[in-house]
Amino acid sequence: MPIHRLADQLVNQIAAGEVVERPAAVVKELVENSLDAGATRIDVEVVGGGLDAIVVRDDGGGIPQAELALALAAHATSKIATLDELEAVGSLGFRGEALASILAVARFSLASRTAEAAHGWQVGGAGAASGATPEPVAMPCGTKVEVHDLFFNTPARRKFMRQPATERRHVEQRLRCLALARPEVAFGFSSDARRVLEFARAAGTVALEARVNAVCGKEFLTNALAIDEARAGLRLYGWVGLPAFARNQADLQYLFVNGRVVRDKLLGHALRRAYADVLHSTRYPAFVLYLELDPARVDVNVHPAKTEVRFRDAATVHDFMLGAVHGAIRRARPDAEQHRVETFALPARSTGVAGAEDTPRAPPAGGGFSYSAPYRAGLALGRPGAGMGVGDWALADAVRRLEVPADSVPAAAEGDGNYALGRPLAQLLGVYILAENRGGLVLVDAHAAHERVLYERLKRQLAAGAIPSQALLVPESVRLGDDEIERLLAEREKLGRLGFRFDRSGPESILLRGVPPLIAHTDCSALLAELASGSAEGDSRHLFDEALDAQERVLANVACKAAIKANRHLTLAEMDALLRDMERTERSGQCNHGRPTWVQIGMPELDRLFLRGR
Known part of the structure; x- marks a missing residue:
C-alpha cells in the first residue's frame, strides 16, 4: 500500500482512542471541564453504564455563543496560549482534545449559557467537529453535555467494553476521585434513573475531612493517620491508613498532585517503601494524599489522559513523600480498638441460660488503652522485673547495654502495675503469650513480636x-x-x-x-x-x-x-520482658513481614462468647 494521508474522521477516531477508552474517561474529561469553568455543583447521569447515554450538568461560567462551535474543534482551548503557560498550567484540562475526541466516537450535544446571556445555545452532531450552527435553547446558567451511543461508529472498540454494571462502577470510582479533589464542589451521580452518589458541598476548615468521610467512610478516618508536612517547596497532607487497616485490594488509594488525580510510579514506589516492613505482601495500604508544589516543577503533559506526571526533581519528591509517610507510621502507637478481635455474631437474645446476668457486665474503668499519652523515658524501671528487656534473658551483653531513646518509650501505667500489653498469664501451644490488661485479654505472637523488637534495634544501630x-x-x-x-x-x-x-x-x-x-x-x-x-x-x-x-x-x-522460635518454653519473666520491650518499640503492632504481633480481646467480646447479659 502506498503512503497516503489518513482521512480526518479516522485521525480523530485514532486520537480518541487515547482519551476516550471507556465511559469513565468521558465522564472524567467532562467533569474536569466543569471544574475548570468554576462550577459549584456537578450532576452526572449515565444509562447502560454510560455506553447508551452520559449527561453532565454544571453551574459554571458557561461558553459564549460565539465560541460554542469552536469548542468542538480539535486543539481549541481557553486554558493556555503559549508554551510558558503550558509548562506552568494549573487547570485540569489544557490540550483542547476532549470534546473533539468524544464527538468523533459518539452522538454529542453541547448546550451552554453564560450569566450575561438571555438564554442558552446548543450545538452538536456525530463526527462533525466544526461547522455546526448553534441553536437557542432554554436552560439555566452553566453547561450541559449529552453523549449518546458511545463508540457507535467503532464497533470493534465497543465490543471490548465490559458489562454495563462494570462500566458504571468505573464511572462511580472516577467520580469519587474527582469529589475528593474538590470538596468545595457538590457532586451527584445517577445510573439508570437511580441515585447512586450525593456529595454535599463542604466549606470551612473541615471541608476536606467531611468529604473524605463521605467518600471513604468513617472507618477510614478512624483508622488513619493525619499528615501535613512541608519542605523545600513541597507540601504533603491528607491521611494514611494504619497497617492494621490494610486492604485485600487497592480500592482505597487516592493520590492527587496539585488537585489532579494521578497514577505515578515514583510516588507509588515511595508509598510502598514507607509501608514495606509493616504490611504483608498480599495487603494494600489505604491513603488519601495531596501533594502540592510549583506547577513548573511537574510536567502533566505526559499522556493525553493526563493521569501520569513527571517531576523535574524526582528524587527530592520521592524522598519527601517517603519520609513523611514513613515518619507518620513510625510515630503512631497502636490502639486497642485497632487490634480488637471481632467474635462471631450471636442471636440478639438467648433463653435457657442459667445464671446469666440481666445486663452485660461493664469492663473495668479505663478499659482498653492507647499510646496517645506523652511518652516517658522511665518505664517503671524501679519495679522488680519491669526494666528487664529481651536482652537480659536472651541476648548478648552488648545488647543489654543498648540504650532505648526516650522518645520511643511509651508512657507506663501508674504505680498499680497496669501496662498497655498487660501482665503475662501463660504461654499457649508454644507460640502465643496470653496476657491480661485492663481491657480484657491480649494474645501475642511471640516470634513475630520478638522479630520486630530485634529489627528495630538493628535499625537503630545501623542508623x-x-x-x-x-x-x-x-x-x-x-x-x-x-x-x-x-x-x-x-x-x-x-x-x-x-x-x-x-x-x-x-x-x-x-x-x-x-x-x-x-x-x-x-x-x-x-x-x-x-x-x-x-x-x-x-x-x-x-x-x-x-x-x-x-x-x-x-x-x-x-x-x-x-527471633525466638515456636515451641521454645518461656518463663513468666521472659514473657513479661518481651511485652515490656514491645511497649518500648516503634511499630510493634506488626512484624517485619506485616503480620500482626498482638490482638486485643475485650470484655464485651468475652461476654458475648459466654452469652452474659442475654
Whole structure:
C-alpha cells in the first residue's frame, strides 16, 4: 500500500482512542471541564453504564455563543496560549482534545449559557467537529453535555467494553476521585434513573475531612493517620491508613498532585517503601494524599489522559513523600480498638441460660488503652522485673547495654502495675503469650513480636553507624556451595556493616570470624548459610534487591531468623520482658513481614462468647 494521508474522521477516531477508552474517561474529561469553568455543583447521569447515554450538568461560567462551535474543534482551548503557560498550567484540562475526541466516537450535544446571556445555545452532531450552527435553547446558567451511543461508529472498540454494571462502577470510582479533589464542589451521580452518589458541598476548615468521610467512610478516618508536612517547596497532607487497616485490594488509594488525580510510579514506589516492613505482601495500604508544589516543577503533559506526571526533581519528591509517610507510621502507637478481635455474631437474645446476668457486665474503668499519652523515658524501671528487656534473658551483653531513646518509650501505667500489653498469664501451644490488661485479654505472637523488637534495634544501630561485630572465640567454618560463597563475597562489604566478618577458607567453605552482638546467642553458622541461600531465591524476598533498601532487607531477615522460635518454653519473666520491650518499640503492632504481633480481646467480646447479659 502506498503512503497516503489518513482521512480526518479516522485521525480523530485514532486520537480518541487515547482519551476516550471507556465511559469513565468521558465522564472524567467532562467533569474536569466543569471544574475548570468554576462550577459549584456537578450532576452526572449515565444509562447502560454510560455506553447508551452520559449527561453532565454544571453551574459554571458557561461558553459564549460565539465560541460554542469552536469548542468542538480539535486543539481549541481557553486554558493556555503559549508554551510558558503550558509548562506552568494549573487547570485540569489544557490540550483542547476532549470534546473533539468524544464527538468523533459518539452522538454529542453541547448546550451552554453564560450569566450575561438571555438564554442558552446548543450545538452538536456525530463526527462533525466544526461547522455546526448553534441553536437557542432554554436552560439555566452553566453547561450541559449529552453523549449518546458511545463508540457507535467503532464497533470493534465497543465490543471490548465490559458489562454495563462494570462500566458504571468505573464511572462511580472516577467520580469519587474527582469529589475528593474538590470538596468545595457538590457532586451527584445517577445510573439508570437511580441515585447512586450525593456529595454535599463542604466549606470551612473541615471541608476536606467531611468529604473524605463521605467518600471513604468513617472507618477510614478512624483508622488513619493525619499528615501535613512541608519542605523545600513541597507540601504533603491528607491521611494514611494504619497497617492494621490494610486492604485485600487497592480500592482505597487516592493520590492527587496539585488537585489532579494521578497514577505515578515514583510516588507509588515511595508509598510502598514507607509501608514495606509493616504490611504483608498480599495487603494494600489505604491513603488519601495531596501533594502540592510549583506547577513548573511537574510536567502533566505526559499522556493525553493526563493521569501520569513527571517531576523535574524526582528524587527530592520521592524522598519527601517517603519520609513523611514513613515518619507518620513510625510515630503512631497502636490502639486497642485497632487490634480488637471481632467474635462471631450471636442471636440478639438467648433463653435457657442459667445464671446469666440481666445486663452485660461493664469492663473495668479505663478499659482498653492507647499510646496517645506523652511518652516517658522511665518505664517503671524501679519495679522488680519491669526494666528487664529481651536482652537480659536472651541476648548478648552488648545488647543489654543498648540504650532505648526516650522518645520511643511509651508512657507506663501508674504505680498499680497496669501496662498497655498487660501482665503475662501463660504461654499457649508454644507460640502465643496470653496476657491480661485492663481491657480484657491480649494474645501475642511471640516470634513475630520478638522479630520486630530485634529489627528495630538493628535499625537503630545501623542508623548510628556500622553495627559492631563481636569476634567469635573460635571462628566457625561454614560449608556452602560455590555460587553461595560468591554471592556472600560479593556482598561482604554490605554484610560487614551489619556486623558479619568472614573470609573464604576453601573451595566450599567460609570462615565466620564475627557476628552482630544482637544475635550472638543464635546458630550464626546456620544463619549465614540461610542468608546465602535466601539471596538466590530471586522472588519478592530477595535479600539484596536494589529496588528496596538492601541493608534493611538483610536486617529484617536476620531478625526473623534470630527471633525466638515456636515451641521454645518461656518463663513468666521472659514473657513479661518481651511485652515490656514491645511497649518500648516503634511499630510493634506488626512484624517485619506485616503480620500482626498482638490482638486485643475485650470484655464485651468475652461476654458475648459466654452469652452474659442475654
